[in-house]
Amino acid sequence: MIGLLALAHPSRDADAAFLCATTADELRDALAQVSDGGAYVDEDSVIAIGPGTFATGGTPFRSEALTTTAKLDIMASWNPHCGGRPSGPPTTVLDAGGVGGVLVIKRPHAFVYLRRMVLQNGNADVGAGLQVNHGTESAYEVSLYQLIVRNNHASGNGGGIYIAASAPPDMGAIGIASSLIVDNTSGSDGGGAYLVISGGYTSIVNLTTVASNTAVGTGGGIAATGSAATYSVSGVIAWGNTPASLRFDVPSTVASSDVDLIAPGAAVTTEEVVQLDPMFLDPAAGDYRFGNVPGLVGTGAPFNYVPAYLDDYPLPPTGGEYRADMGAYTDVIFRYGDDGGSRL
Numbered sequence: 001m002i003g004l005l006a007l008a009h010p011s012r013d014a015d016a017a018f019l020c021a022t023t024a025d026e027l028r029d030a031l032a033q034v035s036d037g038g039a040y041v042d043e044d045s046v047i048a049i050g051p052g053t054f055a056t057g058g059t060p061f062r063s064e065a066l067t068t069t070a071k072l073d074i075m076a077s078w079n080p081h082c083g084g085r086p087s088g089p090p091t092t093v094l095d096a097g098g099v100g101g102v103l104v105i106k107r108p109h110a111f112v113y114l115r116r117m118v119l120q121n122g123n124a125d126v127g128a129g130l131q132v133n134h135g136t137e138s139a140y141e142v143s144l145y146q147l148i149v150r151n152n153h154a155s156g157n158g159g160g161i162y163i164a165a166s167a168p169p170d171m172g173a174i175g176i177a178s179s180l181i182v183d184n185t186s187g188s189d190g191g192g193a194y195l196v197i198s199g200g201y202t203s204i205v206n207l208t209t210v211a212s213n214t215a216v217g218t219g220g221g222i223a224a225t226g227s228a229a230t231y232s233v234s235g236v237i238a239w240g241n242t243p244a245s246l247r248f249d250v251p252s253t254v255a256s257s258d259v260d261l262i263a264p265g266a267a268v269t270t271e272e273v274v275q276l277d278p279m280f281l282d283p284a285a286g287d288y289r290f291g292n293v294p295g296l297v298g299t300g301a302p303f304n305y306v307p308a309y310l311d312d313y314p315l316p317p318t319g320g321e322y323r324a325d326m327g328a329y330t331d332v333i334f335r336y337g338d339d340g341g342s343r344l
Contacts, residue, residue: 016073017043020082022050024057031063034072041065049076049117051091060101060124061094066136069110076117085116087312090148093118102129102152108136108164115145119160120152127162127194128152129184138164138198143175146310149192150286152184157223158194159213160184167200173229174203177306180328181210181221182288190223191215191241197226197250206301207235207309209288209328210245211280218263219247226250233257235300237278237290237327256301258326272299278327289329297331300324 017040021027027049032038034045054061063072076092078085094117096102101124105112112132122128129152132142142165149160160181165173174195181192191213197203203224210221217223220241224231231252236259238245244263246254254262255271258278262268279291290296302323308314310328325331 015044016071017045018048019045020048020050020078022052022081024054024061027054027061031061035063035065036067038065040070041068042070044071044073046073046075048078048082049074049092050078050080050082053093053095056094056096056100056102058097058099060096060104060122060131062104064106065110066106067109068107069140071111071113072105072107073113073115074117075115089311090116090118090146092116093120095120096122096128096152098123100124101127101131104131104134106133106136108133108138108140110140112140112142113145114143114147116147118148118150120148120150122152122154124154126154126156127158127160128154129160131158131162133164134162136164139166141165141167141171141173141175141200143177144179145177145306146308146312147179148310149179149181150183153186155187157186157188157190159186159191159215161193161195162190163193164196164198165200165203166198167229169199169201171200172203173197173200173226175206176204176208177206178308178310178328179208180288180310181208182212182283182286184213186215186217189215189217189219189247191220193222194219195222195224195226195231197229197231199228202230202232205231205233205236207306207315207324207326207328208237210236210238211240211278211288212283214242218243218265221245223247224249224252235324235326237296239278256299256323256326258296274299288327290325290327290331296326298323298325300326
């Protein structure tokens, strides 16, 4: 029914071509193999990326396949040599070092699925951390799961993320879940993310923390636009973004979330939305787990489409009496047995 349903099944497709990348050069080669002219461009493919930091060297990691309908699944944070995937937070970091973008994907007619990686320190015109289908007439879905997108700057839209997507009427064009989008800037709209949908059912942002992003235009956290569809934001912490955390240009719903400010735009239906300072533990050090804020514990969305938070801590069963916490992380005080430096 929605794009995030794919995220409920995080294991890799056994029938897909499987490419393993443990160095930056191997990652570039794998992306070339699934691009136009590559050996696997028309096969469903999984690119597994091992742990460590992969420097772009000033040129974004890139894949372009403009006509294929074959699914691309980039699944990072595997063990060395791609011998299985450990639990825990993402261990793969793609780093642009402040020069050029980080990751560019153009695959407008196929499902793109990106998960379990850190995209950081990009500096580009659009979507400096992640750019998907910019400049194309997108006709298919894009899903992100367990991503950290931080410290990126775009002179145009989408400081951290730019996604253009579409979908059939019964599918969601964009799904973002269990992710952290922080400390990104845009010279135009969408400091954290700029999302464009051109069809499909409801696009979802679920169990994600969007904080400390800045846009010169509108939508400091997320600017969501498009046509012929809508957005649903649930279980999200959107806080401390400038000039406002969320901006929608199509009718949308924000539910069971902690949002400081929604900018004027299209009609937005709000349900169980609170305004509570999340007291992030140490944002200067990149720690955006929320502190001692009981109003964020067990008050997130009762229906979730993914099995775990960003750090792989499992979520409660969907639709049960126990509701998820808000944001990308579960409560550190009661779930982890320590206060993590929170203000008790």
